[in-house]
Amino acid sequence: MTAVITEADIDEIALGAAVLGTGGGGDPHVGALVAKRMIRVHGPVPRITVDQLSDDDFVVPIGGIGAPSVSVERIIAESELLAALDAIERGTGRRPTAIMPIEVGGGNSMIPIAAAAVAGLPVVDGDAMGRAFPEAQMVTFHLAGYGPGTTVLVDHHGNEVISRPVDGGWSERLARAVTVEMGGGATMIDYAYGGSVARECVIPDTLTLAQRIGAILRGRDACGRELRDDERIDALCDDLGAFRLFDGKVRDLQRAVDGGFTRGTAELDGVGADRGSTFRLDFQNEMLLARRDGEVAAVTPDLIAVLDLATGMPITTDAVRYGARVAVIAIPCNEKWRTPAGLHTAGPAHFGYDVEWTPVEELAHQRKGAR
């Protein structure tokens, strides 16, 4: 069941990761360039499933932390990846045996593949979010009661910071402060655990999921059938059990960079079958809340993705623009986020939205019933 990730897989994975990034998580484009280069130099990366991890494994999540606008402009160096892996080994006394993405959404799907190539290690097909979230404690390890453990931050200047924060909240605070000082972007390792904890916590098969999404949006469904441009979004929803919430045109856009986040709202006027309705998206890096004619249509931790109506290409919160014609889709989040701990950590209240979380499939069902 071993597979490898080759240079040819990267663009599909990156495209799917942009959808799972729900508008945040950073543009995977730069990360894809780095991953492809590392694979070209060091060879393909073995992709292992979570089940293949043994208790003796030491599984190291690695990714970027900081403002997406910084990560987009910064090509991560091989030396920085090696420095991070070296630091976690010194800080824990354990040699990494596998690399994993901390989040599959956005650019952080790519950095672990690049790091695995550089280190000659396999990458785990899975992650700790099943999407992208903006804060370091928003991971399945945290939900299961595991702390961040020994965490590493390195930067391109050569600085190294190894910390043992008392919990996930402290890890986020300390890492954020250090990252700002490092220039707004850094490479981070946290929640590095043995194979048994990884098997317990990791959301499996999310790199494969990202690649399947990417393949569909590039016009080929799971059976290898060619898809016309206008079939892709529906094919994606069918494949994912996702919901096409709204087709519309951006009528109004409020967006500001505030406290290290890209925050704002987009208002859409319906087109096609949705003509006559309006839709509002609230975002903080990620798309977090979608309302149709004032009624909640989907809300975090469920995934809300904005796609170009014509091509199906995902659009980040940074790149949404006035007049764009888009389709908004919602994907049910992993069950781990639907627990009390999950909703406390990444539900609407955490982000300051005064709405109740309701599963997106229930909201869709209610709407269907109402029609």
Added chain:
Amino acid sequence: MTAVITEADIDEIALGAAVLGTGGGGDPHVGALVAKRMIRVHGPVPRITVDQLSDDDFVVPIGGIGAPSVSVERIIAESELLAALDAIERGTGRRPTAIMPIEVGGGNSMIPIAAAAVAGLPVVDGDAMGRAFPEAQMVTFHLAGYGPGTTVLVDHHGNEVISRPVDGGWSERLARAVTVEMGGGATMIDYAYGGSVARECVIPDTLTLAQRIGAILRGRDACGRELRDDERIDALCDDLGAFRLFDGKVRDLQRAVDGGFTRGTAELDGVGADRGSTFRLDFQNEMLLARRDGEVAAVTPDLIAVLDLATGMPITTDAVRYGARVAVIAIPCNEKWRTPAGLHTAGPAHFGYDVEWTPVEELAHQRKGAR
């Protein structure tokens, strides 16, 4: 030549450290309470000279970092000292064999004594400033070209951060950011080196110096003679080769907490022999620049201390108040600060003062000649 520091020594050392703190470095009072308690519990602390260090020693400077106003209110716990020492051992793989003050000025004279008592280690009679300075890179190790090495920050929450900054400037930046996040105060270890580097860099005998200053200000000179209150300041200047720059009364005081520093100016009207002259002190945590009738009378890195005119007790920049009658004295700094590297690191230009550094003894000589 081994000596021990007992509970009875602490108040004298702390008093002298307040003078060498030149108005900053934090009030040693709380630190003195902690040091006395640790000595009471764990026994007296061997005081060793720099010469007694062997190449096999691993000498660990430990102290507080952060806003003095926080350190004054925070009683450092034994567990925090032990956590810092444990972290440096894990971070370097070397077990500390001796503790030293990173700065002898202010509260950081006391924390190493407390830590040495807790750890059952000797304290080195010496420090890396010969005074107090506000930034982490303002140490003799830095002047000699040594980096901060493996640095440790721990807080009372139980967080631990071990970093390897690329240089002293980065160490200061990263440590300051983490300290702010930790609540404005933390315990820090940096510039931990083997005995040979410590012998090269440490300014020797500064705990003994602090104690001698404290003894004089408490009314006993080096020969054991009792001093009247009004003899103490002159006796101190005689002993230290220091200069009594001005006796005056605070006429105007500008003080603000700005960017984590206590910044401001104090203007004095002369009294006694100085009647008819004015004097201005500029401070940023420490007293840094003294001008008499507009002419520079002393400037950093030379030490400027403000003492109560009646009692000789040192007054911190935080505690200077309108109407106070004070004597300003200046103590020549250690030769290491008078090199190009020393003046670049802690001279007037670093603090934004547009004046040339001239040795305080030369300034005093010029003034004497002019009279």
